[in-house]
Amino acid sequence: MATKIRTERRTDALSKARIVEAAIEILDSEGEDALTFRALAARLSTGSGAIYWHVADKNDLLAAATDHVIAGVTADAVRGLRPQEVIRTLALGVFDAIHAHPWVGGQLSRNPWQDAVLRMLERIGSQVQALGVPERAQFNATTALMSFILGLAGQYAAGARVFPRHTDRSAFRKAFLETVAAKWAQLDPTEHPFVRQLATVLPEHDDREQFVAGIDLILAGMESVQ
Amino acid sequence: MATKIRTERRTDALSKARIVEAAIEILDSEGEDALTFRALAARLSTGSGAIYWHVADKNDLLAAATDHVIAGVTADAVRGLRPQEVIRTLALGVFDAIHAHPWVGGQLSRNPWQDAVLRMLERIGSQVQALGVPERAQFNATTALMSFILGLAGQYAAGARVFPRHTDRSAFRKAFLETVAAKWAQLDPTEHPFVRQLATVLPEHDDREQFVAGIDLILAGMESVQ
DNA sequence: TGATCTATTGGAACATCGTTCCAACCGTGT
DNA sequence: ACACGGTTGGAACGATGTTCCAATAGATCA
Numbered sequence: 001m002a003t004k005i006r007t008e009r010r011t012d013a014l015s016k017a018r019i020v021e022a023a024i025e026i027l028d029s030e031g032e033d034a035l036t037f038r039a040l041a042a043r044l045s046t047g048s049g050a051i052y053w054h055v056a057d058k059n060d061l062l063a064a065a066t067d068h069v070i071a072g073v074t075a076d077a078v079r080g081l082r083p084q085e086v087i088r089t090l091a092l093g094v095f096d097a098i099h100a101h102p103w104v105g106g107q108l109s110r111n112p113w114q115d116a117v118l119r120m121l122e123r124i125g126s127q128v129q130a131l132g133v134p135e136r137a138q139f140n141a142t143t144a145l146m147s148f149i150l151g152l153a154g155q156y157a158a159g160a161r162v163f164p165r166h167t168d169r170s171a172f173r174k175a176f177l178e179t180v181a182a183k184w185a186q187l188d189p190t191e192h193p194f195v196r197q198l199a200t201v202l203p204e205h206d207d208r209e210q211f212v213a214g215i216d217l218i219l220a221g222m223e224s225v226q
Numbered sequence: 227m228a229t230k231i232r233t234e235r236r237t238d239a240l241s242k243a244r245i246v247e248a249a250i251e252i253l254d255s256e257g258e259d260a261l262t263f264r265a266l267a268a269r270l271s272t273g274s275g276a277i278y279w280h281v282a283d284k285n286d287l288l289a290a291a292t293d294h295v296i297a298g299v300t301a302d303a304v305r306g307l308r309p310q311e312v313i314r315t316l317a318l319g320v321f322d323a324i325h326a327h328p329w330v331g332g333q334l335s336r337n338p339w340q341d342a343v344l345r346m347l348e349r350i351g352s353q354v355q356a357l358g359v360p361e362r363a364q365f366n367a368t369t370a371l372m373s374f375i376l377g378l379a380g381q382y383a384a385g386a387r388v389f390p391r392h393t394d395r396s397a398f399r400k401a402f403l404e405t406v407a408a409k410w411a412q413l414d415p416t417e418h419p420f421v422r423q424l425a426t427v428l429p430e431h432d433d434r435e436q437f438v439a440g441i442d443l444i445l446a447g448m449e450s451v452q
Numbered sequence: 453t454g455a456t457c458t459a460t461t462g463g464a465a466c467a468t469c470g471t472t473c474c475a476a477c478c479g480t481g482t
Numbered sequence: 483a484c485a486c487g488g489t490t491g492g493a494a495c496g497a498t499g500t501t502c503c504a505a506t507a508g509a510t511c512a
Contacts, residue, residue: 037500218447
């Protein structure tokens with residue numbers, strides 16, 4: 001028999017899917033740094049060598065985990081007739097995914113050639129096309145949207161890296177922003193007037209609204225150039 | 227005597243500035259991964275313990291190196307009367323700095339609370355203000371520009387991570403983009419029509435022009451909302 | 453059925469890294 | 483001359499990603 005159709009050896013047999021699932025659980029509950037092959041092996045009750053039979057290396061594992069999360073976003077059929085609304089919904093889906101899994105942000109911005117980014121590129125690009133942007137400008141417009149999203153993804157991941165795990169994130173976030181704002185408020189007024197002004201609105205600002213505002217700004221730019 | 231004014235012990239005495247300088251040399255010539263405390267100690271003909279007396283940890287070292295590069299950009303007096311041109315020049319300065327030192331891109335996007343980012347925020351924000359953007363919208367507009375720049379910074383750093391060191395970067399870059407384009411061209415046409423279309427323009431596109439286009443798109447959005 | 457074969461497993465071992473620790477050093481002040 | 487403290491150099495520690503390999507278990511075949 002040339003092709004081998006393998007039935008599962010045991011119900012708890014190792015597989016890439018099961019490994020990725022366990023990795024995501026660790027990443028979500030204990031943070032980026034907690035994902036080690038030893039911790040993963042312990043959770044799966046196996047050795048690190050067994051994991052390496054299913055996964056090429058840690059990059060491969062993180063890319064698969066990221067793709068798993070992002071696929072859940074891009075798979076949703078997006079409602080809304082106007083392309084602007086579809087783009088906004090897609091982008092917000094990515095934003096919410098990063099909010100729920102901050103490590104995804106770091107992974108997306110660190111490795112732009114992975115499948116997850118390709119998925120986003122396709123979905124957003126097709127809507128840019130539908131928006132009527134001239135073909136020559138579609139490339140720049142789409143990658144501008146992507147760069148903005150990936151840039152914010154990286155910042156979000158950096159923020160999550162500061163917070164301790166297993167705590168009330170929103171409360172800690174507020175305290176953290178207030179600390180930053182306090183530091184900014186003490187900067188030299190002649191050298192940093194704008195940042196000092198930002199400090200007054202920083203602690204109360206809404207991430208999500210800030211994100212949508214950025215998307216809308218780029219969308220508005222696309223319309224005005226058209 | 228309460229204050230101690232120390233003359234240098236030797237002309238080759240260790241100092242944070244000298245350490246940062248050596249770190250930048252390693253980062254530029256051998257890439258991000260090559261910067262280890264052992265390599266740094268070897269280049270400075272000392273031990274890692276001595277370095278730790280001047281530098282808190284590797285994050286501190288990388289932040290100082292990044293700040294050194296970015297300070298060189300934001301210190302330049304920017305010419306041009308129109309705020310749009312000033313913003314474009316500033317952004318291009320950062321772009322060129324990242325082009326010359328790809329590791330700066332990774333560092334900027336990974337750690338948005340460091341001094342270098344603060345510098346950029348101040349310079350760009352003040353120009354957004356000069357542009358006449360209403361005060362309530364200044365925060366979102368400025369951070370949108372920053373997110374875009376940081377997003378592209380991360381992608382640029384990721385690209386540099388792929389290339390081997392000590393080679394003709396532009397030639398390798400071309401070959402790499404052609405490889406990516408070839409892979410994209412073989413995707414399922416029904417599932418990835420847009421990315422397949424992008425593949426045709428990917429190898430010849432100009433990074434710098436793409437970057438300016440993104441900046442201009444956001445600037446256009448700011449003007450149209452105004 | 454029993455022997456064999458191969459995909460898969462579990463964990464020891466290795467190289468490398470960031471970081472800590474500490475004994476020695478050297479210029480300065482008493 | 484002596485002691486002191488800022489500074490140095492390198493050994494040592496703990497952790498990580500990865501490799502290596504002997505042992506296993508289920509499928510296949512005689």
